[in-house]
Amino acid sequence: MRYWIALSLCLPLFGLELSLQSGKEEGEKYSILHLRHTTAFSCQATNNEFGETRRVDCRFPTAPKQTFSPIDNGLLSVKGSSTAQGYTITILPKSKMTLFPEVFDLSKESQTYQSDVKKAKHWNVVGYTKTLPLITLSSPTASSINFPVKVSKNIPPYVGGLDLKGNPIKIRRVQDVTDYMEMKKAYAAEDYNKVLDRAKNTLQEYPNTVFKNELMLYQIRSYHQLGEYEKLLELSKRFLREYSGDTSVAEVLAYTANAYSKIGQILDADYFFERLFDEQIESPFASLGMIYKAEQSESSGDLKKAMQYYQKALGSTSDMAVASKAAFKLAQLELVEGNTKKSAEYVDKIATVNPNYFSEVYDKAMDMAEAFMNRKDPKTAARITEALLNNTDKKLDKHQLLLKNLGLQLAKSGKRNEALKRFNEYLDSYKYGEFAEEVRRAKDGLFFEEGDKNATKGIKKYDDLIERYGNDSVGRKALYKKAQLLLKEKKYKEILNIESDLYRLDSAEYPETNAIISKSAIGLEKEYLKEGKCAEAMKLQKMYKIKLLSEWDESLFHCAIKTTQYANAKKIAQKHLKSNSIKERQVWLSRMVKTQFGLGEYKEAIKGGNELITLLGVEKNPPLNDIYRTLFDAAQRMGDGEGMIRHIKSIEASFPNDFKDIERYTQMVSLGLKRKDEALTQTYARKVMALQERTKTYTQSPYIEFTLAQSYQNLGKDGDALKVLRTLNARKMINEKRSRQQYLIGAIEQKLGNKRQAREAFNASIKADKNSAWGKLAKDALALF
Known part of the structure; x- marks a missing residue:
């Protein structure tokens, strides 16, 4: 049993009206909230993961002057709030709720159909506990059709004029024929707004005209050309309902699918595409629809599917315009995919069958020609440009641009005579044209001469060409020739001075560019190594990652050590440690130990040093006795006092009284202090003082004197301590x-x-x-x- 219990609320809020009603159905309570406004507004439902509506927000551009207090009737909770964008009414359910728009006024409209609108002047929110009252909702199936439902009844019959015999009088409406013909002329002239105005007026004046389907069709076509897709869809759906058997259905289906695709309603678009391909596959517009479907796939990023549809369109159509469009699109996508050769094949098809099509897509064709130039295919670029040029009036500004481009493309293609013909044509037609200077330079480039055999004169000539032409083709070629000549003359530094300019050259056009730079860097590094310019040599090696033959390893190693690049030095030394020559192994093992010491790898340095000492026992090599110093230093870094004592004795034996070891002796003094070994301290303190006195260099004073004096005092030798301290009287x-x-x-x-x-x-x-x-x-x- 259904019945209304009470009218809970009715609030008119200056254009906005809220009405909350309650009732029961089969013992279950429900509430209906009506929201009405004089202008259409949006209500948006927010569903949870189970598809249940958990919130509804209705938004208005302006807030009402009169607000209301929050409402809560046990089934629905309603409250309003002002926002920066206007005013929002929020409805929350206590249990369940469903949102419905009121779209149709059955007192004024004769038919209804299911409509999913975003805005309406009247919305209903039904709140309930378990089951939606009053109506039953079911999910539409994939095969369901949204037929309009006519509710008009008792329409009185109408009989037109009759002749004396009672037969209908056929009255010819002449004006609608005239309007129809004018509309077609406007469409042919691409005056689409005029088409729309004429069609609208004709339909208003003659609503039952026999041309109604044609008028609607031309409106649809015009909206398609103008890109007014919402209006197109509104009209095309009427057309498909009212003229489902019309011969233009395939065309309308194609435009409808495309319109839905353009506004982002992909599911609706796919529905009409399927209808077009299933029901109208033999129509020429099916091929056009395939292009629209391909464009949709392309927009979504599915290039593979897009190419499949373009290929279907190209293979199925006999319409030259559709075929040209499909081929052009395929050429574009093949370029994107990097398939330049395949793209060129599609361009050739268009250029052969319908070259004027390039003019219909002028900007895109220009971009494509430029892309082929960038892909090193000037021949295909020239085909596009020539087609554009042949279909362009000489009075237009773009004619000289096309003529210039064609000349350059032909020159790049190696077609010297054809390029020269186009350059001369430009200079004859546009002597003072916008691109005259560029064309003259390109023409000069066709006649580029080889450099003079005299190197100095040749370099000067190239410099003149570079200064005159800068970074154009002639200037670039002159730069390349100059670099080749400088390399021949072994002027490596001069080449590296213009390295950045050389790197800007196209490696495909000037293939030896990188080799010239590499050879110059190698040559200059060898010069630096010979001259002992280690910093410069190592900088070049790092910058250019140069690899020299092993004959340069010794020079490289010494430079690496000199510039503290121990990691590089280690790599160089490593290659020689397994040499069959004992002397070579001794030399490089000594170098490796020094490198390891420089890297702080003291354990490895000590291990390598001991190996070297073993080799020196097999075959003497006095210059390598310096290894004892390295071993002493490594032991000192490791805090190995025993090792220090062992190696200092070897140093004293190999290099007696050498001032180079004064700091090592001082470190022995420190070791004696640490061990509280007065004998050790005094022994090496006296050695330090003796070395200083002999060389008159007092780098360790007064530390060494203070230390020795204290050591004497520790043993009660105050007189000796006094003597040591008095030696400092002569020191600053x-x-x-x-x-x-x-x-x-x-x-x-x-x-x-x-x-x-x-x-x-x-x-x-x-x-x-x-x-x-x-x-x-x-x-x-x-x-x-």
Whole structure:
């Protein structure tokens, strides 16, 4: 049993009206919310993963002057809110709800059909608990048809005029024929807006004209040409309903499918494509539809499917225009796929059968010609350009552009005489034209001469051509010839100075460009290695990744070590470690150890050094005794005191009293201090002092003197300590160090009971630097006297 319980709410809000009604059906409550407005508005349902509506938002461009409080009747919750875009009413269900638009006014319209609209003036939201009341909804099947349902009834019969015998009088409407003919002329003249106006007026004046289907067809065609797809669809659906047997159905199906495709309604588009291909496959418009279907696939990124439909269209049509369009599209896609040769085949078909088609797609044809030039196929580019040129009036500006392009393309194709003919034609027709200078340069390029046999004159000539023509074809060729000549003359640096210009040359047109640059880099690196310019040589090797023959390994290794590129040095040395020659292995093993040390690989360096010592035991090679120094340094880095002691003795034996080892002796002093080994400390401290005295170079003072003096004091040898400290009297020292020296002398003199000498030393300490810690200690010491 259905009945209304109450009218819960009716709110007129200045153009917006809300009405909430409640009822029961078979004992189950439901509510219906009506939303009405004077202008159409949108309501959008949000569904969950089970297809149930969980929210409805109705949006209005402006907020009502009168708002309402939130509504909650147990089935629906309704509230309004202002947003930056206008006003929104949000409806939430307590259990379930469904949104319906009210599209048709049955008091005014004679038929209805299922319509999925985005906007309406009246929307219904039904809230319920389990089952949708009042109506039954079912999902449409794939084979269902949306027939319109006529609800008009009792339409009175109509009888036209009769003659005396009672037969209908046939009255000829002359004006609608005239309008129809004018409309066709307008369409032929591509005045599509006039077509639409004429068709609309004729249908209004003569709604029952016998030309109604033709008028509608021309409207559809015009909307198609103008790209007004929404209007096309509105009309084409009427046409297909009312004239399903018309001979133009295939054409309308093609335009309808294309229109849906253009507005992004792909499922609807595919429906009409299927109808076209299933029902009208023999029609010429089926081939056109295949092109539209291909364009749809192309837009979605499915190039493979697009090509299949273009090929079907090309293979099935006898219409030259459709075939040309399909072939052109295939040529475009083959270019995208990188199939230049296949693309050129399609271009040749168009150029042979329908060359004027290129003019119909002028901009795209120009782009295609340029693409073929970029793909090194100037021959095909010239075919396109020649077809465009032959169909272009000489009075048009684009004529000279096409003529210039054709000349350049023919020149690139190697057709020198034909290119010269086109260049001369341009210069005769457009002596002061926009491209006259470019054409003259191209013409000069046809007659490019080889360089002079005299290198200096040849280079000057190329420089003149480069300066005159810059980065055009003549200038580029001159640059290439100049580089070849410079390489021949072994002027490597000059070639590398123009390297960036050479890299801009087309490698296909100038195939030796990279080889010229590589040979120049190799030649220049060899020169640098011979001259000992290591930084420059290693920079070139890194920049150009140069690989020289093994005869250059020694020079490269020394330069790598000199520039601290130990990783490179290691790679070079590695190649020689398995040589059959003991001497070669000794040399490269020594180099490898130094490299490993430079990389901080001290364990590996020690291992390699020990191997080298073994080889040196087999065959002496005194210049390689330097390995002991490397081993000592590695042991020092590793904190291996035993190794340091072992290797310092080998150093002393191989290089006695060599000042190069003074820092190693100083490190032995530090080792003695660490071990509290006074003998070790004193032994190497004295060696350091002896080396300094012999060379008059005091790099380790006063550290070494202070250390030795302290060691003597540790053993009670104050007199020896005093002697060592007094050696510093002749050295230049900073004030703080001098203050320290004098304080230490004073302290020893005081210990020895020499008060006067002690006082003198303490005063000297204060004088040297009274603010230092040593000066302050000296002052305190004087206070004890």
